[in-house]
Structure formats: C-alpha cells, structure tokens
Amino acid sequence: MKKLITLLLAVAMVFMVCACGQTAAPAATDEPDAEATADPNAGEPVAEFTTVTPGKLTVATSPDFAPYEFYAIDEAGNPVLSGFDVALAQYIADYLNLELEIIPMDFDGVLAELANGTVDIGLAGLSPDPERMDAMDFSDIYYMGGQSFVTTVANKDLFTSLEDANKAEYSIGAQTASIQYNLALEHTPDADVVMLTKVTDIIAELLGGKLDGAFIETAVAECYAINYPDLSIVLDVPYDTAGSAVGISKGNEALVAAVNEAVAAAVADGSLDQFVTDANELAAGSVYEGLLEDYDS
Numbered sequence: 509m510k511k512l513i514t515l516l517l518a519v520a521m522v523f524m525v526c527a528c529g530q531t532a533a534p535a536a537t538d539e540p541d542a543e544a545t546a547d548p549n550a551g552e553p554v555a556e557f558t559t560v561t562p563g564k565l566t567v568a569t570s571p572d573f574a575p576y577e578f579y580a581i582d583e584a585g586n587p588v589l590s591g592f593d594v595a596l597a598q599y600i601a602d603y604l605n606l607e608l609e610i611i612p613m614d615f616d617g618v619l620a621e622l623a624n625g626t627v628d629i630g631l632a633g634l635s636p637d638p639e640r641m642d643a644m645d646f647s648d649i650y651y652m653g654g655q656s657f658v659t660t661v662a663n664k665d666l667f668t669s670l671e672d673a674n675k676a677e678y679s680i681g682a683q684t685a686s687i688q689y690n691l692a693l694e695h696t697p698d699a700d701v702v703m704l705t706k707v708t709d710i711i712a713e714l715l716g717g718k719l720d721g722a723f724i725e726t727a728v729a730e731c732y733a734i735n736y737p738d739l740s741i742v743l744d745v746p747y748d749t750a751g752s753a754v755g756i757s758k759g760n761e762a763l764v765a766a767v768n769e770a771v772a773a774a775v776a777d778g779s780l781d782q783f784v785t786d787a788n789e790l791a792a793g794s795v796y797e798g799l800l801e802d803y804d805s
Contacts, residue, residue: 557762559628565606567597568627570615572706572797574731575787576633576752577612579803581794587803590790592783593631596650596771599779600629600754603770612799614705616685619643622755629767630755633725635687637749647754647767650780654726655691655745658733660714663721664740670695673721681710681722688723691745695723708797711736731791 560566571577577594579587589610601608611627618634621627623643633653636646659667667673673680674696682689684703692701702719704710711732713719723745724732733739754771756764774780796803 557760557766559606559763560626560757561609563607565597565601565604565608565629566627567601567608567610568618568621568630568632569593569597569610569612570618570632571612571799572615572708573633573725573728574791574795574797575727575784577631578791579796579798579800580790581796587796587800590787592651592780592787593633595783595786596754596774596780597629597631599774599783600767600770603773604766614799615683616705618755619685622757625757628757628760628763632755633728633752634755635747635749635751636753637687637690639690640755644758645756645760645764647756647764647771649751649753650771650775651752651784652750653752654750655688655747656724656726656729656741657721657743657745658714658724658729658739658741659721661738661740664742667721667742670743670745674698676700678720679718681713681719683707683710683724687747687749688725691747692723695745706798707732711739714739731788734792735795 569577571579571589571591573591573593575591577589577591580590582588589612594610597610598608611621613621615632618630618632619640622630630644634640634646636649640646657667657670657673676698678696679700679702680692680696681702681704682692684705689701689703692699702713704713707724707728710719710722710724714722715736715738721742726741726744729739729741733741754767756767771780774783
C-alpha cells in the first residue's frame, strides 16, 4: 500500500495542473481506464477509479432548475450554462484532474442516463431518495434544501394547508420523474396531478391558469418567485430525505469515494457557499431555463 501511495503521488507531481478554476488536461494513457489523483493541496490521493471516457468527467444536468442549473444571459445576449451545480461539476473535475463535459437534457433523461451508466455523474438537484438507489449511487449531501407548494398570488388564500389542495377540482403540477411528483401523489391524491417535463412548463401553466398549484423544490421556487411576482410560495411540504446529492452511475465505488472527497473539499474551503451565492445572484437576473434547442433570443 505504501508503494502504491508513493507511486500515485509521483504521478500527481507530473500530471497535476494546479491552476484554480480551469479544466485540467487529461493525462495520456494506454490503459482503458482513467486514473486520477486529488489536488495536492488536499493531502491524500483519491482511489483509482474509472470514467465512461478516460480522462473525462461526463455530467448530465437539466438546466431548468435555477439556482442549481440554468442559462444566465450575458451582456451580449448569449446563454451561458450556470448555477451552483454547474460550478460544483467544474470543481469536482478539476479536483480529480479530469476534463469536464456537461450534457444538458431533460430531468428524466438525467435519471435514465445514470441508470444506463452512459454518464459518470448527474448534477440536477437530485434528492437521494431510497427509490432511486437501485438505479444509481449517491454522494454525501452537498446542499440542504426543502420542498414547497406554489400557487399564484391571486389563489394563495385558497391553500392554507396541503389538505386544501387535495380536491378533485384542482389541477396540481409536478415535474416528470421527480421527487415533487411523488409528493404530489402523496399529499394531493384526490386532485388531478399533472406531470410536466420542465419546471418552466409548470410555471407557465400556473401563470396561465391551467394549474391551480404545484410542488417545486424550495430554492427553485424562490428563484421563480423573484422573476415572476405573480407566483406565491404558500406552504412548506414535509419530506424526510431533504438535501441534494451527486448522482453517480451504479457500482463505481471508487468514483463515489472520489466525488465525496471533492465535495468535502468544496464545503471545507468555502467554495460551495460561494457557488450558491453566485448562482442566486445570477438567477435573479436575465435567465433562460430549458434546452438550447428551444431557445429563441
């Protein structure tokens, strides 16, 4: 073991790129598996692990979930993939000396890609729900969030409790394949629960009067309420598995350990707090939420 650690440290001395905030170039290798070591400032090397593409960290995300992931519109009118999940993905890739590739997709696609093992990790505000653990592994929690029931300002007096929303005459929205959909079925089973692919679709249906309420992750709901003053967050929704974790393709225990080490480092050095602060500031500005193929500048 001591010889192995010495060897890994020697590899790190040769290949580690120390520039903060930049994607590290992958080391050339003739082996089919990717090998990575931690930032030398972390003190100990992470275990050897494999990735879908050697030398690269392939990440699935769903950019309709500000402040986690979204497109911030810059001064030139260009959409820039942003959010604290996006910043954390770059941090993890840099920490593991891997090139970062982020693939935007719908949320249910993130779950499918992780289950199929075609991406390394998913960063999409994922809750480590026990029902998902047969399909993927999870990192430690990196962000503590909550769940909310949202309606319009005009209708907020209709919902003083979740029981008020559990009526057949109400249409209640939730994102496809999400924790919020399960919460809608649990708390409003007598209502017409409507699944929609994107959170943006839910917001549009609410504002257009086609939905009476919706279950949305609290931080996301708060961002939408800033940009759409007609929205109102009226109720906290109880949920046992609070918080977000990195989804990791099943069975790659070494990658789970490596991601956990990177997440712990981001928390310890204050980077994650800064990512959240920056993302919330950006999300309060000009944003686009959805896939770029649907973007109309």
